[in-house]
Amino acid sequence: MSITAETAKEHAKDPAVLCCRAEEGIVIQAANLEDPAIFDDLVDSNLLTLDGALTIEQVLGAKLLKTCDSLTPLTADLLEGISAPEEEAPEPKKAEIQEKPAAMADSVQNAVSGCGSVLKIHIGEGKDIHIEMPMGFNCGAAALTPAAVPVQGESIAAAPEDLPRQEKVLRSLMRKHYKITEVRRGPQTKIEGTVLYIREGIEEEAVESQALVHRLKIDIITPDKYHTYSETICDVQPIAVKEGDAELGSGVTRVLDGVVMMVTGTDENGVQIGEFGSSEGFLDENIMWGRPGSPDKGDILIKTEVIITKGTNMERPGPLAAHSATDVITQEIREALAVLEDESLVADTETFEQVRRPGKKKVVIVKEIMGQGAMHDNLILPVQPVGVLGAKPNVDLGNVPVMVSPLEVLDGCIHALTCIGPASKEMSRHYWREPLVLEALHDEEVDLCGVMFVGSPQINAEKFYVSKRVGMWCEALDVDGAFVTTEGFGNNHIDFASHIEQIGMRGISVVGMSFCAVQGALVVGNKYMTHMIDNNKSESGIENEVLACNTLCPEDAVRALAMLKAAMAGEEVKKPERSWNPNVKSTNVELISQTMDETITLVENEQSLPMSQKRKEKYD
Amino acid sequence: MKYGDKIIYMEGVITEIHDGCVEIDLKGRLGCLRIPMRMLISDYPLKVGQEVAWNMSFIEQLGPEVNDKYKRRVRQ
Numbered sequence A: 001m002s003i004t005a006e007t008a009k010e011h012a013k014d015p016a017v018l019c020c021r022a023e024e025g026i027v028i029q030a031a032n033l034e035d036p037a038i039f040d041d042l043v044d045s046n047l048l049t050l051d052g053a054l055t056i057e058q059v060l061g062a063k064l065l066k067t068c069d070s071l072t073p074l075t076a077d078l079l080e081g082i083s084a085p086e087e088e089a090p091e092p093k094k095a096e097i098q099e100k101p102a103a104m105a106d107s108v109q110n111a112v113s114g115c116g117s118v119l120k121i122h123i124g125e126g127k128d129i130h131i132e133m134p135m136g137f138n139c140g141a142a143a144l145t146p147a148a149v150p151v152q153g154e155s156i157a158a159a160p161e162d163l164p165r166q167e168k169v170l171r172s173l174m175r176k177h178y179k180i181t182e183v184r185r186g187p188q189t190k191i192e193g194t195v196l197y198i199r200e201g202i203e204e205e206a207v208e209s210q211a212l213v214h215r216l217k218i219d220i221i222t223p224d225k226y227h228t229y230s231e232t233i234c235d236v237q238p239i240a241v242k243e244g245d246a247e248l249g250s251g252v253t254r255v256l257d258g259v260v261m262m263v264t265g266t267d268e269n270g271v272q273i274g275e276f277g278s279s280e281g282f283l284d285e286n287i288m289w290g291r292p293g294s295p296d297k298g299d300i301l302i303k304t305e306v307i308i309t310k311g312t313n314m315e316r317p318g319p320l321a322a323h324s325a326t327d328v329i330t331q332e333i334r335e336a337l338a339v340l341e342d343e344s345l346v347a348d349t350e351t352f353e354q355v356r357r358p359g360k361k362k363v364v365i366v367k368e369i370m371g372q373g374a375m376h377d378n379l380i381l382p383v384q385p386v387g388v389l390g391a392k393p394n395v396d397l398g399n400v401p402v403m404v405s406p407l408e409v410l411d412g413c414i415h416a417l418t419c420i421g422p423a424s425k426e427m428s429r430h431y432w433r434e435p436l437v438l439e440a441l442h443d444e445e446v447d448l449c450g451v452m453f454v455g456s457p458q459i460n461a462e463k464f465y466v467s468k469r470v471g472m473w474c475e476a477l478d479v480d481g482a483f484v485t486t487e488g489f490g491n492n493h494i495d496f497a498s499h500i501e502q503i504g505m506r507g508i509s510v511v512g513m514s515f516c517a518v519q520g521a522l523v524v525g526n527k528y529m530t531h532m533i534d535n536n537k538s539e540s541g542i543e544n545e546v547l548a549c550n551t552l553c554p555e556d557a558v559r560a561l562a563m564l565k566a567a568m569a570g571e572e573v574k575k576p577e578r579s580w581n582p583n584v585k586s587t588n589v590e591l592i593s594q595t596m597d598e599t600i601t602l603v604e605n606e607q608s609l610p611m612s613q614k615r616k617e618k619y620d
Numbered sequence B: 001m002k003y004g005d006k007i008i009y010m011e012g013v014i015t016e017i018h019d020g021c022v023e024i025d026l027k028g029r030l031g032c033l034r035i036p037m038r039m040l041i042s043d044y045p046l047k048v049g050q051e052v053a054w055n056m057s058f059i060e061q062l063g064p065e066v067n068d069k070y071k072r073r074v075r076q
Helices: A005-010 A036-044 A090-099 A102-113 A202-208 A317-338 A406-410 A428-432 A435-442 A460-477 A492-504 A554-568 A583-596 A613-618 B068-075
Strands: A168-179 A182-186 A190-192 A195-199 A213-221 A233-237 A240-242 A251-257 A259-267 A300-308 A346-356 A361-370 A378-380 A402-404 A414-416 A446-456 A481-486 A509-514 A532-534 B008-017 B021-026 B032-036 B051-056
Touching: A168 A406, A182 A213, A182 A300, A190 A317, A195 A317, A202 A213, A202 A317, A213 A317, A233 A317, A233 A428, A240 A317, A251 A317, A259 A317, A300 A317, A346 A406, A346 A435, A361 A435, A361 A460, A361 A492, A361 A554, A378 A446, A402 A406, A406 A428, A406 A435, A406 A446, A414 A428, A435 A446, A435 A481, A435 A554, A446 A460, A446 A492, A446 A554, A460 A492, A481 A492, A481 A554, A492 A509, A509 A554, A532 A554, A554 A583, B008 B032
Parallel strands: A168 A251, A182 A195, A259 A300, A361 A446, A361 A481, A481 A509, A509 A532
Antiparallel strands: A168 A346, A190 A195, A213 A300, A233 A259, A240 A251, A378 A414, A402 A446, B008 B021, B008 B051, B021 B032
8 A cells, every 4th residue: 555755754764665566767756655564564474575675765756767566675776866865964963063162062971971871962053052950860960960061152051040949758658567477366366576366257257248258268378388279369468557547648557577468269159250361279380479469488378268159250249349358357457457556566667758859850650450340440549558448449430540649559549359360460569569650759860740540441432531531631740751551451452552642642751561472462552652661571471370470570660761761851762573572671671771780680480480280281 | 273374254242241251152153252351342332232253263172181270170
């Protein structure tokens, strides 16, 4: 199919190939050329070779010397009057900078070589130039950024009243960690030293609290019992409580270390609660330990096995009942933790500050969460960290974007019901340790203004309804950059793409993050999806049914931040390869560690686990 | 897979709708599918009786071995 003049301009550097038969003597125009987007397929299937082909910009306006069939690559011997490539055009301008004001050129070069090399100043020819930038923009190498640079005898003075703009701490959150080394059953739920007791018989109350729950069993899984069979894992949750009247996202939160809640279950017929891929099996073979959302090696798991009414595993009330019943137990532990008075039990404290950095590039994190119904739901903003009480399901909120502070995310404002594919689902604990939020919050080069949660509805019209709100939000916030993340794969990629489009069309740089690789390849795309990070960790690039294997990890957050900074600085990001190639990631990681001068340790994947029968036969 | 590249256009009818999944009968009595909601792309509210279409191929046996773990679950 022929292309338009506009497309020809976009693909000026791509090979020129005739789209249909062309007669000798014609002058080549855009309409004679084939769309370069389809070349990869043709080359793969040996229908086309591009050896010696000229670029589109070279052939436009040239005369064809010989009648050619369709899909003939235009080479130099077929044409007369080829234009020279325009690529060197920007170069003379650069030379100009160095020639004219020598003092300026030197200073700028110094600043650029400081670190990271994202600050680019390009001035063709100048007089009366005022440059303002916040101190420390160049990784704190303030000394390298001269306040005033003399050009042609006139001084360039940075406006002193605006410099530097102060950082502002909006709120802070302290986590007090209480170490637990043993979990026992006893007559009362309490914490004594480092031992947590769970009341005998609490299961009955948990069952009674939910009409749909028939049975509930608590298993205490210590590390030596990791090789135990478990039903599919619906969620992993931290056990935490707010101190005093503090609200979620500020004040003090007490959290138990070394122990997590784990929700598992089936319906009465033994059908797993959850969707089609499930993580039932031996725990040690089915959990990717140490992911933000999963248990760490050594954690004691308080595992509930909830049996719900038959046939409700795929309906909204079913999974919610399993979670609510489990929360009866968690809530009692929270209450026991809240009344602890012995400060000597605090093993560690950690403080998070929400800092706004005016003058830095303003960014927002958009996290797409599931909202198609049933287990594809999330409870937003409970009273207690990862609780149930007080929270609103995002399906009931119409999946519209909800803005929260980064500290609310880290304080458990999401109670995740999402039982999508186990390897890519973000469980409640994931938000508690969300790597992207942590990276962006601590990065002094960006101003993180908030985290936006947007649900993914089932119907396309609703998907576009919510993604337009995401775009409007970003426009109103006046951000320079945005991250869009999603979990799982499937029709949620439609709104994921639409969020990126809505943000990108407003001129905002945007980086998308998702599990894609082989099995989760995106179903749709648009011209704004140019900066993408793949969360895949699995060897073969698939949903391998290993819990949290392909979720967002610190290494992905680091790449996303580097990519967004590059995008906001106007640097080009190379086109992806035709099919999934894990080497792209390793090259990027290497580049970042070289530039940042710091080692990025990559997390392990499922190959580090004992091989389960299922994986052996199905996947690897 | 020996015949993995043979792609056939298929149509079906929605027979059951749950909050998390739908069931689809393949036209021509060629079987039924139960798929998660997020694997179905829909422009309109879902209703029983609506028609759907997709591309698929034949299903091939991967080998003679029986996976005991899956066998146990089938019995349940």
